[in-house]
Amino acid sequence: MNQFLQQLVNGLSIGSIYALMAVGYSLVYSIMNFSNFAHGSVIMLGAYFGFFALTLLGLPFALAFFVAASGTALFAVALERLAYKPLRDRKAPFLYFIITAMGASIFIDNSVIATIGPTPKTFPQASLPSFLRSGSVEIGSLNVGRVDIAMFVITAICLAALVLFIDKTKMGKAIQATAYNMKASALMGINPGFVIILVFAIGGALAGVAGVLYGMKYQVYPQMSSITMKSFIAAVFGGLGSLPGALLGSVLLALIETFVSGYVSTQLRDLFAFGILIAMLVIRPQGIMGKSMEDKA
Numbered sequence: 001m002n003q004f005l006q007q008l009v010n011g012l013s014i015g016s017i018y019a020l021m022a023v024g025y026s027l028v029y030s031i032m033n034f035s036n037f038a039h040g041s042v043i044m045l046g047a048y049f050g051f052f053a054l055t056l057l058g059l060p061f062a063l064a065f066f067v068a069a070s071g072t073a074l075f076a077v078a079l080e081r082l083a084y085k086p087l088r089d090r091k092a093p094f095l096y097f098i099i100t101a102m103g104a105s106i107f108i109d110n111s112v113i114a115t116i117g118p119t120p121k122t123f124p125q126a127s128l129p130s131f132l133r134s135g136s137v138e139i140g141s142l143n144v145g146r147v148d149i150a151m152f153v154i155t156a157i158c159l160a161a162l163v164l165f166i167d168k169t170k171m172g173k174a175i176q177a178t179a180y181n182m183k184a185s186a187l188m189g190i191n192p193g194f195v196i197i198l199v200f201a202i203g204g205a206l207a208g209v210a211g212v213l214y215g216m217k218y219q220v221y222p223q224m225s226s227i228t229m230k231s232f233i234a235a236v237f238g239g240l241g242s243l244p245g246a247l248l249g250s251v252l253l254a255l256i257e258t259f260v261s262g263y264v265s266t267q268l269r270d271l272f273a274f275g276i277l278i279a280m281l282v283i284r285p286q287g288i289m290g291k292s293m294e295d296k297a
Helices: 002-032 039-055 061-089 094-115 146-168 170-180 182-187 192-217 229-238 243-263 266-283
Strands: 136-139 142-145
Touching: 002 039, 002 061, 002 142, 002 146, 002 170, 002 192, 002 229, 002 243, 039 061, 039 094, 039 192, 039 229, 061 094, 061 192, 142 146, 146 170, 146 192, 146 243, 170 182, 170 192, 182 192, 229 243, 229 266, 243 266
Parallel strands: none
Antiparallel strands: 136 142
16 A cells, blocks of 8 residues: 555656646647647756756756746747747648757757757756755655655646636636637737747746756756657647646656556556557547547637
């Protein structure tokens, strides 16, 4: 029983990071109907921004967190302006967006390798607050890492703030309207271009937070962008374009991976993850909570 509860806690911790990453995929898909495969590279940059803000600039952890989130938000907006907006202006097929996103991801990853280097970097313990340093907290018979607790709490705060923003503010309502029907929302006075910028900025900021948290738990390295593809699987599993679906898919995927690693084999973890993706695309392409394109329109 103790092992089951320990694996459950581990799964929730990893699932919280997947959720922060998956939200960016879902937000962009809900507006533009394409998967932004460059989002993983933005997450990787967030980890580097946080790392260098702590080590080179010597900023306090909270300020370094803000720098990472702000930097990735600006970068995501710049990516949209430079790579995706020209395609939107020419009304290019969505296949072009996907190809451009994949090309942008490869370009960003290799730029980091060429400039910073491929060597993994570890967040220095001395730069982190005491409650985030290596160690665990005993809760009954369970050992929960301090970083895992922080990951879960920070993710919960970020996602709660996002839900409140989407549901309670005018800009949030504009995002919902644009996601439902971009042409109709434009006729009602909503500026779709500004909404797209806002969505990329929000997704980028959350990517920065996720990158720092992932880097604290593991390491910072250019190939992080390929690891974050798990969050895309989670977004598809829960339903691309659905924020609750992204959260649900992330938690379920992380729990499945954790229990497979704990009870079966760590070597089969990725096999199960990508198997779930293939099965979901075959059985229910819109995901658990996603809507078909006909329903969305």
